Structure formats: structure tokens, C-alpha cells
Amino acid sequence: xxxxxxxxxxxxxxxxxxxxxxxxxxxxxxxxxxxxxxxxxxxxxxxxxxxxxxxxxxxxxxxxxxxxxxxxxxxxxxxxxxxxxxxxxxxxxxxxxxxxxxxxxxxxxxxxxxxxxxxxxxxxxxxxxxxxxxxxxxxxxxxxxxxxxxxxxxxxxxxxxxxxxxxxxxxxxxxxxxxxxxxxxxxxxxxxxxxxxx
Amino acid sequence: xxxxxxxxxxxxxxxxxxxxxxxxxxxxxxxxxxxxxxxxxxxxxxxxxxxxxxxxxxxxxxxxxxxxxxxxxxxxxxxxxxxxxxxxxxxxxxxxxxxxxxxxxxxxxxxxxxxxxxxxxxxxxxxxxxxxxxxxxxxxxxxxxxxxxxxxxxxxxxxxxxxxxxxxxxxxxxxxxxxxxxxxxxxxxxxxxxxxxx
Numbered sequence: 001x002x003x004x005x006x007x008x009x010x011x012x013x014x015x016x017x018x019x020x021x022x023x024x025x026x027x028x029x030x031x032x033x034x035x036x037x038x039x040x041x042x043x044x045x046x047x048x049x050x051x052x053x054x055x056x057x058x059x060x061x062x063x064x065x066x067x068x069x070x071x072x073x074x075x076x077x078x079x080x081x082x083x084x085x086x087x088x089x090x091x092x093x094x095x096x097x098x099x100x101x102x103x104x105x106x107x108x109x110x111x112x113x114x115x116x117x118x119x120x121x122x123x124x125x126x127x128x129x130x131x132x133x134x135x136x137x138x139x140x141x142x143x144x145x146x147x148x149x150x151x152x153x154x155x156x157x158x159x160x161x162x163x164x165x166x167x168x169x170x171x172x173x174x175x176x177x178x179x180x181x182x183x184x185x186x187x188x189x190x191x192x193x194x195x196x197x198x
Numbered sequence: 199x200x201x202x203x204x205x206x207x208x209x210x211x212x213x214x215x216x217x218x219x220x221x222x223x224x225x226x227x228x229x230x231x232x233x234x235x236x237x238x239x240x241x242x243x244x245x246x247x248x249x250x251x252x253x254x255x256x257x258x259x260x261x262x263x264x265x266x267x268x269x270x271x272x273x274x275x276x277x278x279x280x281x282x283x284x285x286x287x288x289x290x291x292x293x294x295x296x297x298x299x300x301x302x303x304x305x306x307x308x309x310x311x312x313x314x315x316x317x318x319x320x321x322x323x324x325x326x327x328x329x330x331x332x333x334x335x336x337x338x339x340x341x342x343x344x345x346x347x348x349x350x351x352x353x354x355x356x357x358x359x360x361x362x363x364x365x366x367x368x369x370x371x372x373x374x375x376x377x378x379x380x381x382x383x384x385x386x387x388x389x390x391x392x393x394x395x396x
Contacts, residue, residue, distance in 0.1 A: 003261035005247055005250055005261055009244065013243065017225070018225075029285045031214075032247050042210050043244055045210035045211065049203055049230050049237065050237060051201075062201060086227070088223060091200070
């Protein structure tokens with residue numbers, strides 16, 4: 001009973017992350033009700049994503065140019081590399097305006113705890129980078145994975161992979177977040193906070 | 199720091215219902231990572247919505263043809279009209295395969311409890327329909343609005359508007375939903391269920 005274009009839209013968009021059939025249906029009706037100008041604006045925004053590529057160095061997104069803005073920036077330290085899981089993690093770190101090194105975007109961690117083929121390829125690529133551009137040794141690799149069981153496990157795998165390839169291999173500090181309350185912190189966090197007291 | 203196309207996408211899509219900046223960002227990264235074929239499929243699905251128009255009779259969506267499939271169907275009773283709030287309500291009723299009349303899609307009810315200009319226009323249009331096509335009187339108008347305070351209030355407004363223009367003006371029956379448990383039904387529902395016992 002639904003017109004073909006609506007059915008197609010629902011079908012295609014309900015496969016996107018966090019968008020199930022319900023939201024896709026709602027969007028289809030909402031978008032159908034928009035005037036042509038508003039719909040055009042959204043369509044153009046959508047089509048614009050085709051211009052997005054991946055930086056061959058750190059695998060962050062980029063548009064135009066050979067490298068992404070961070071890798072192309074000569075003021076950033078090439079021999080300090082933060083390994084992050086997702087693009088959004090990189091963005092959060094950049095917003096903190098403290099880190100001045102380069103990145104490697106690893107890609108989403110698999111629930112299984114093993115490295116996916118994408119992760120393996122990217123880690124191999126980082127090894128190449130270290131060999132070719134940094135004279136076989138980085139100054140520091142910061143494993144900036146979330147402090148979860150999966151993150152901890154993967155961090156250990158990475159640490160072993162890069163043994164001997166970096167002067168230091170570190171992880172982000174753990175403790176009570178700014179604004180957080182000791183009363184509500186879990187045991188693991190309190191343990192970390194005590195250990196990293198300063 | 200984000201490439202322009204990504205920023206534009208996030209900006210445009212975070213304004214859609216149920217999609218805030220977080221989900222828009224997530225989608226932007228996800229879509230950027232898709233291969234061109236998959237992205238093209240979604241783009242086409244999106245562009246297809248431009249073919250969607252509104253039925254000038256009942257205001258349900260349609261693609262191609264002057265009227266929507268329901269209004270164009272000669273087997274459906276023209277003089278029994280169900281007034282629904284949203285397209286999705288119409289779809290739910292159609293799925294029940296019991297109603298064989300026509301519809302009026304009213305448009306989303308305003309929280310203020312007053313009729314919006316869209317609702318007023320559509321109700322006026324229904325009056326015209328009744329005058330011109332049904333000889334001044336419908337057989338039945340079923341006000342199929344949700345049994346909420348807002349729905350009840352709007353139903354009363356509509357009842358007054360159409361007084362004398364229909365042999366019957368009814369609302370959907372209230373009671374305990376199939377599969378529902380009496381133990382967990384609220385008082386209003388139980389009251390309705392008792393009143394409509396059969």
C-alpha cells in the first residue's frame with residue numbers, strides 16, 4: 001500500500017546503524033512532507049559524502065589533498081602516535097587541544113577480542129610508517145582505546161605487536177573524571193585513581 | 199578540523215526528527231566508510247522521495263496518479279471517512295484489513311490543543327468533499343485519534359465542526375488491548391472496558 005519510493009527508502013535506511021524500520025518510516029514520511037528546497041539541501045549534504053576519502057597515513061577521513069589535515073600539518077610531531085578506535089575518539093582528543101602528535105584510526109574493535117583484518121592491515125601500515133619515516137623507532141605510541149575489557153585486551157595485543165618499535169608505549173590515564181563524584185565511582189576506577197595519584 | 203562535506207551533513211541531518219548531532223555524526227562517519235555502490239543505493243532511495251506527493255483528497259502520500267491508491271479505489275466506501283492524525287496511523291488501520299472506507303490525514307496534533315492551520319485547511323477540505331461528493335451528508339465519520347488528552351480534546355473540536363454533516367460521528371472503541379493484562383491496565387482503560395462490555 002505504501003508508494004514504491006517510500007518502501008525503497010525504508011528498506012535502505014533501516015539498515016543503517018541506530019536506524020531501525022520505525023525511525024526509517026518516520027523519516028520517510030517527514031522527508032516526503034518537506035518542500036523541495038529543504039529536501040534538496042539534505043540530498044546535497046548526502047551526495048557530498050562521496051567526496052570523502054580516507055587518509056592513507058592515519059586512516060582518518062579527509063576530503064581533497066593526499067593526506068588528512070593532521071598528517072599534512074608539519075607542526076605536528078610525527079614520532080608520537082596515538083592509536084584510537086574510532087573517528088569520533090580522534091575528534092574528542094583533538095577538542096582537548098593537548099595532543100600534538102599524529103594518529104592511527106584502528107577501526108571498530110570486534111566483540112570477539114581478536115584483531116579484525118582491517119585492524120591488522122592498519123597496524124601493519126603503522127609499522128611501515130615507523131620503519132620508513134621514523135628510522136625504525138617511534139618516540140611514543142599512546143594506545144588511546146577505551147578502558148573497557150575489550151579495550152584493555154586489544155591494548156595488550158598492540159603492545160606486544162609494537163614491542164621494540166617505540167621508546168615508550170603508554171595508555172591514557174585512568175581515574176575519576178572531572179566533575180565525577182567519588183561516591184559513585186566504581187571500584188576499578190577508584191583503584192586506578194589511587195594508583196595514579198599525584 | 200572535520201572536512202566540509204562531513205560538517206554539512208551533520209548540520210543538515212541533526213535537524214531531522216529523532217536524529218540529534220550525535221547520531222548525525224555517527225551516520226556521517228558510517229556513510230563515509232561505505233563503498234560507492236552502497237552509498238549510491240542510499241542516495242537513490244533518498245532522491246526517490248522527490249516523487250512523493252500528497253493526495254489532494256485525503257492528504258495521504260502518493261506517487262504518480264492524481265489520487266492515492268485508497269481514494270482511487272472504487273471499491274472503497276466514499277461516505278465513511280476515518281480521520282487519523284498521522285500517515286503511520288493510517289497504515290496501522292490498513293494492516294488490520296477491516297476498514298473499507300476513505301480517510302482524512304489530519305497532520306500532527308499541536309501540543310497546545312488548538313487546531314493548527316494545516317488541520318483547519320484539511321478539515322475544511324473534508325467539508326467540501328462531503329458537500330460536493332456526498333450530497334451534504336456522510337454516512338459515518340470515525341475520529342480515529344489516539345485516546346490521549348490531546349486526542350480527546352481534538353476529537354471534541356472535530357465533532358462540533360461536523361455536527362449535522364454526518365449521520366454518525368464515532369470514535370474507536372476503548373478497552374483492554376488483545377494480549378494485555380487486566381492487572382496492569384490503568385483505571386481509565388478499565389472504566390472504558392467496562393462501559394463498552396459486550
